[in-house]
Amino acid sequence: MERGERLCEAARGGDAAAVRILIEEEEVDVTYFDGEGLTPLMYAAKHGHAGVVKILLDAGAPWNALSPSSLSAGDFAMDSGHQEAFDLLVNAGVQAELVLGTIARTVRKADSSDEDYLEDRVTFSEDKLMDSDRKAVMMAWEKPLMEAHAKAVCSGGGHILNVGFGMGLVDTAIQQYAPIRHTIIEAHPEVYDRMLRTGWGDKDNVKIIFGRWQDVLSRLESYDGIFFDTYGEYYEDLREFHQHLPALLKPGGIYSFFNGLCGDNAFFHVVYCQLVSLELGNLGYSTQFISLPVKDCLGGEVWEGVKQKYWQLDTYYLPVCQLSDDSE
Ligand SMILES: C[S@@+](CC[C@H](N)C(=O)[O-])C[C@H]1O[C@@H](n2cnc3c(N)ncnc32)[C@H](O)[C@@H]1O
CATH class of the missing domain: 3.40.50.150 (Vaccinia Virus protein VP39)
Structure with a gap:
């Protein structure tokens, strides 16, 4: 199995120890998208594994990556009612946007200046x-x-x-x-x-x-x-x-x-x-x-x-x- 796939699987199963090893020892890319266009963070969020969400975020997993149906990890946590994972992702988003402000380039509707x-x-x-x-x-x-x-x-x-x-x-x-x-x-x-x-x-x-x-x-x-x-x-x-x-x-x-x-x-x-x-x-x-x-x-x-x-x-x-x- 591809290393990225193994990370997705560990994230989906909430196996924090395996996620750590894959990231820290095997240096698996946390920005990996699998064949369905989902990231390890999306799997952890979707299944409510808050501990794994935290490890992935700390390792630099992008909180704002989008699935093919334009859903982010936070949408998955929100839709499945996983409050703790959701809160971690909101916090990561707010902190990132405070510094970078990449998402809301526009306030209202337009994308021209x-x-x-x-x-x-x-x-x-x-x-x-x-x-x-x-x-x-x-x-x-x-x-x-x-x-x-x-x-x-x-x-x-x-x-x-x-x-x-x-x-x-x-x-x-x-x-x-x-x-x-x-x-x-x-x-x-x-x-x-x-x-x-x-x-x-x-x-x-x-x-x-x-x-x-x-x-x-x-x-x-x-x-x-x-x-x-x-x-x-x-x-x-x-x-x-x-x-x-x-x-x-x-x-x-x-x-x-x-x-x-x-x-x-x-x-x-x-x-x-x-x-x-x-x-x-x-x-x-x-x-x-x-x-x-x-x-x-x-x-x-x-x-x-x-x-x-x-x-x-x-x-x-x-x-x-x-x-x-x-x-x-
Ligand atoms: C979304 S509309 C406002 C709609 C309004 N709230 C209403 O109830 O109909 C935005 C308006 O802001 C004007 N506008 C855009 N940039 C502006 C600026 N820097 N200063 C003042 N008005 C601006 C636009 O020309 C437009 O008429």
Whole structure:
């Protein structure tokens, strides 16, 4: 039997001693994929052998390798209900991403950069806003999510900031709460034009700031509620925005963002939810996730004509962030 196969078999059987010998003495490659496209780590995770998962991770087995059906070791542990193995893998993922950040190159949907997207044409239809590559910038199925975000960030009233207008779903919902003031930042010229044509510039309590949020920071104030949902930006941009929260969010204010991080893989999504809440925690904010079922929003022909299904999970975890008690 091939050495890699022996490692897979030992991992599948939970034989920690054999796994150690194969790695340490026989120097078997822990990144091995067998004929079915699975790794030793996936077998250990799938069968709940937490001890072996740990040995393999310590030996450098890739936590984020994917099977032919796009499942990672963490997905296998999660699907089989192996909590201890799952926790080890989440932890490995969070630690790796803190340093490398390889998975969520994009926050929302796009894999081209903001600069490219902002110079592109966009197309509006009744149920979606698309970029020139037929990737969805925003889709109507998200309306209930946007309404829930609006409810969260408007719960204290006052002055609300929204970054990214898109189809105006969240802003329409924010208006229902009649905030004292409502500031909207939008960077795409055509989206901005459409905002003006549809009367957003004439609303008494609305102030529109045209430009990339990165370029208009000096024009911002501090707010009671903030929602962030851009397109074509990376996790690093979200992280950078979070660095400005202490200046932008009033004490007692509520911050939320579109949580599309790795929305096409359940396990990577868990890792990114933990990562973002850890990083917000380091800035003094506590994050709670409200679970919203979205399966029913995604039936039928929702994705027809759209190049990439940017969301494939059954539950949406809506983040609600506030300054932690011990930071106030
Ligand atoms: C996903 S859409 C927002 C959808 C919106 N939440 C809604 O409810 O319809 C993202 C929006 O952010 C805008 N955008 C992209 N990058 C931006 C940036 N750096 N600053 C401000 N707006 C940006 C895009 O033009 C687009 O209108």
